[in-house]
Amino acid sequence: MPADEQPVASVWTRPRRRREQPALSRAQIVAEALDLLDTEGLEALSMRKLGARLDAGATSLYRHVATKDELIELVVDEVYGQVEVPDIQGEDWRSAVTVCATSARAVLVKHAWMASVLGQVGLAYLGPNVMRLNERMLALFEAAGFSLPEADLALSTVMAYVIGMGTTEAAWLTTLARSGRSEQEWMDSLRPAAAEASKPYPRLHALTTASNEDVEGARADGFRYGLERVLDGLATRLG
Amino acid sequence: MPADEQPVASVWTRPRRRREQPALSRAQIVAEALDLLDTEGLEALSMRKLGARLDAGATSLYRHVATKDELIELVVDEVYGQVEVPDIQGEDWRSAVTVCATSARAVLVKHAWMASVLGQVGLAYLGPNVMRLNERMLALFEAAGFSLPEADLALSTVMAYVIGMGTTEAAWLTTLARSGRSEQEWMDSLRPAAAEASKPYPRLHALTTASNEDVEGARADGFRYGLERVLDGLATRLG
DNA sequence: TCTCGTTGCGCACACTGTACGCAGAGCCGA
DNA sequence: TCGGCTCTGCGTACAGTGTGCGCAACGAGA
Numbered sequence: 001m002p003a004d005e006q007p008v009a010s011v012w013t014r015p016r017r018r019r020e021q022p023a024l025s026r027a028q029i030v031a032e033a034l035d036l037l038d039t040e041g042l043e044a045l046s047m048r049k050l051g052a053r054l055d056a057g058a059t060s061l062y063r064h065v066a067t068k069d070e071l072i073e074l075v076v077d078e079v080y081g082q083v084e085v086p087d088i089q090g091e092d093w094r095s096a097v098t099v100c101a102t103s104a105r106a107v108l109v110k111h112a113w114m115a116s117v118l119g120q121v122g123l124a125y126l127g128p129n130v131m132r133l134n135e136r137m138l139a140l141f142e143a144a145g146f147s148l149p150e151a152d153l154a155l156s157t158v159m160a161y162v163i164g165m166g167t168t169e170a171a172w173l174t175t176l177a178r179s180g181r182s183e184q185e186w187m188d189s190l191r192p193a194a195a196e197a198s199k200p201y202p203r204l205h206a207l208t209t210a211s212n213e214d215v216e217g218a219r220a221d222g223f224r225y226g227l228e229r230v231l232d233g234l235a236t237r238l239g
Numbered sequence: 240m241p242a243d244e245q246p247v248a249s250v251w252t253r254p255r256r257r258r259e260q261p262a263l264s265r266a267q268i269v270a271e272a273l274d275l276l277d278t279e280g281l282e283a284l285s286m287r288k289l290g291a292r293l294d295a296g297a298t299s300l301y302r303h304v305a306t307k308d309e310l311i312e313l314v315v316d317e318v319y320g321q322v323e324v325p326d327i328q329g330e331d332w333r334s335a336v337t338v339c340a341t342s343a344r345a346v347l348v349k350h351a352w353m354a355s356v357l358g359q360v361g362l363a364y365l366g367p368n369v370m371r372l373n374e375r376m377l378a379l380f381e382a383a384g385f386s387l388p389e390a391d392l393a394l395s396t397v398m399a400y401v402i403g404m405g406t407t408e409a410a411w412l413t414t415l416a417r418s419g420r421s422e423q424e425w426m427d428s429l430r431p432a433a434a435e436a437s438k439p440y441p442r443l444h445a446l447t448t449a450s451n452e453d454v455e456g457a458r459a460d461g462f463r464y465g466l467e468r469v470l471d472g473l474a475t476r477l478g
Numbered sequence: 479t480c481t482c483g484t485t486g487c488g489c490a491c492a493c494t495g496t497a498c499g500c501a502g503a504g505c506c507g508a
Numbered sequence: 509t510c511g512g513c514t515c516t517g518c519g520t521a522c523a524g525t526g527t528g529c530g531c532a533a534c535g536a537g538a
Contacts, residue, residue, distance in 0.1 A: 024517080046494065059496070060517045068495065115358030119406050120413060126436045135440035142442070152446055156404070157465035161396070164403030167358050168395075174359060197365045201374035203381070207391055226396035233472030263486080285525065296487045298527070303485095307526065485534080494525065501518085508510080 024056055026064045030074045034111075037075065041174065042113040045072075072117060077127030079114060082107050085136040093144030094231050100137060101162050101227055108166030112177070115170035118163060145238050154234050161230050165223050183215050263295055265303045269313045273350075276314065280413065281352040284311075311356060316366030318353060321346050324375040332383030333470050339376060340401050340466055347405030351416070354409035357402060384477050393473050400469050404462050422454050 032053050036045055047068060048058040065071045084103035086096045108114055134155065141151035176186055191208070198204040212218075271292050275284055286307060287297040304310045323342035325335045347353055373394065380390035415425055430447070437443040451457075 047496080048494080057518045059498095059519080062496070063516055116355065117358070119354030119356070119358060119410055121410060125414075126433065131437060131440055131443055135443050138442040138446075148442060148445060149449075151442075153461055153464045154468075156407075156461055157400070157468055160403030160407065160465060161400045161469070162403065163406060164399030164401065165395070167402060167406060168399065171358055171360060194365065198370060201370055203377040203387060203390075204370055204374050206387060207377075210388075222392055222395055225392045226399060229393075229396055229472030229476070230400070230469055231472070232475045233468030233470070236471045236475075237468070286527080287525080290487095297525095298488080298529095299486045301527070479538100481538080482536085483534105484536105485532100487532085488530095490529090491527090492525100494523100496522095498521085499519095501516100503514100503516085505514085506512090508512105 024054060024060060024064060026074070028054065029061055029064055029071065030078055033071055034075050034078060037113045038111055041177070042116050069120075073121055073125060073127065076114065076117060076121055077129045079107060079111050080127065080133055081129035083133055085133060085140070088136075088139050088143045093140060094235070096140050097137075097158060097231060098227065100140070101158055102223075104159075104162045105166050105169075105223055108162070109169055109173065112170040112173045115167040115174070118167065150237070154237075157234065158227075158230060161226060165226060169219060169223075187212050187215055263293060263299060263303060265313070267293065268300055268303055268310065269317055272310055273314050273317060276352045277350055280416070281355050308359075312360055312366065315353065315356060315360050316368045318346060318350050319366060319372055320368035322372055324372060324379070327375075327378050327382045332379060333474070335379050336376075336397060336470060337466065339379070340397055341462075343398075343401045344405050344408075344462055347401070348408055348412065351409040351412045354406040354413070357406065389476070393476075396473065397466075397469060400465060404465060408458060408462075426451050426454055 029050070033045060033050055036050060036053065046058075047061055051058040051061055054061075061071075065074070084099060086099050088096075137155050137158075138148070138151050141154050142148060146154055176183055179186055181189070191212075194208045195205065198208050268289070272284060272289055275289060275292065285297075286300055290297040290300055293300075300310075304313070323338060325338050327335075376394050376397075377387070377390050380393045381387060385393055415422055418425055420428070430451075433447045434444065437447050
């Protein structure tokens with residue numbers, strides 16, 4: 001086959017009309033990136049790999065997204081959109097906030113890569129889903145009786161707790177996933193080393209050698225306990 | 240100069256005795272890495288750059304450190320060692336925990352890159368400084384009247400709050416540092432865009448258009464408010 | 479003197495984000 | 509019907525990354 005072969009006019013070789021559908025859209029890219037992040041983790045997300053998943057070259061993505069960081073911001077906002085916020089119901093603000101916080105924790109744990117990214121992106125930027133979430137939670141705290149400025153403080157407090165807890169859990173789950181073992185297996189295999197290392201610290205030693213059945217349930221219980229305390233603390237302000 | 244020139248015996252060309260001092264040690268590497276992280280941020284840390292700072296090749300570092308991730312874990316533990324924990328004083332546990340939490344926040348803000356890394360490293364690993372910190376805080380909560388298991392829960396709650404708040408603040412400071420502007424300048428230049436974007440959300444709109452003098456102080460106040468609430472919530476468990 | 483373990487380093491590989499400019503394709507005024 | 513003009517995708521290229529491999533130099537011990 002000569003190198004400078006003339007293109008033959010044929011149904012098979014003729015390039016398809018491209019504008020039938022634009023073949024690449026920001027929404028598609030974001031969706032595929034989210035899937036890639038969820039299945040393979042943050043460090044597995046590269047523009048080339050993402051392009052390959054979309055049957056496109058790596059640099060084609062840059063027509064729809066300015067930079068990789070911007071893409072990540074878009075995905076983060078997408079994830080924020082998955083957090084469930086119940087409608088305003090003034091009399092029972094605690095259960096409403098609990099639903100929302102629990103949902104946020106679930107989302108963070110489901111998309112564990114978020115934890116690594118929150119430290120760079122934070123809540124400072126202006127994604128529509130983040131704004132919607134914040135607005136609705138502010139409304140919730142206002143309906144409970146907080147002034148708007150204090151509702152802002154209360155919201156920050158709850159979100160900080162959820163993010164901190166979610167970060168720690170997600171980090172744990174990430175190292176776990178990298179090891180390939182199950183949570184219980186890892187716990188059991190780590191037990192002797194942890195017990196040995198914690199020997200100089202009696203309280204840690206007691207905790208690590210204590211029974212560790214149902215670690216996953218224990219994590220959920222821990223989250224609930226802390227959330228209850230935070231809400232208790234906020235309740236004291238409503239006197 | 241011929242390419243295959245013979246090495247001339249001379250005081251200047253003769254290689255120095257290397258074992259005068261080992262020239263590279265794990266402690267030195269960790270210290271230099273910490274400095275590099277603090278001054279240039281997480282994505283500026285590369286093994287080559289770190290090696291250059293120590294007058295060494297990049298791969299030389301691997302004699303003292305298994306992998307870059309391990310190096311980061313070492314630096315993280317080093318940073319945890321900077322958190323101040325007051326001695327046990329049972330009667331005034333609130334102020335003791337406050338000192339510790341405030342110190343932890345200061346450390347997180349000072350080493351803003353920590354926020355990006357906590358999502359991968361978490362508190363799950365076994366660094367000596369982390370263990371020491373946890374042990375002493377457990378003692379503090381026990382002295383306050385919590386049982387050991389509940390002291391563990393209380394510790395997680397407070398730490399989650401501090402980490403969540405610190406993560407958000409650090410993310411904010413990082414994007415700020417990247418822009419090169421001061422906090423007040425950035426706030427002022429962002430004001431119109433933020434006001435415009437928050438128009439559909441009345442509460443957010445009210446908050447963003449409210450007076451924003453002394454944003455740094457406002458951040459500190461916000462942290463104190465939330466911490467007080469968390470401690471209030473824990474106090475309810477002590478009857 | 480010979481050997482051995484330890485340390486530092488140069489090279490190489492596979493991979494990254496993304497700037498640049500070209501090649502088609504649809505659209506719009508002439 | 510025929511040029512431009514804009515939009516989209518892509519191939520190439522560049523500077524940078526982490527790190528495996530094997531060599532060279534050294535102090536110490538036999």
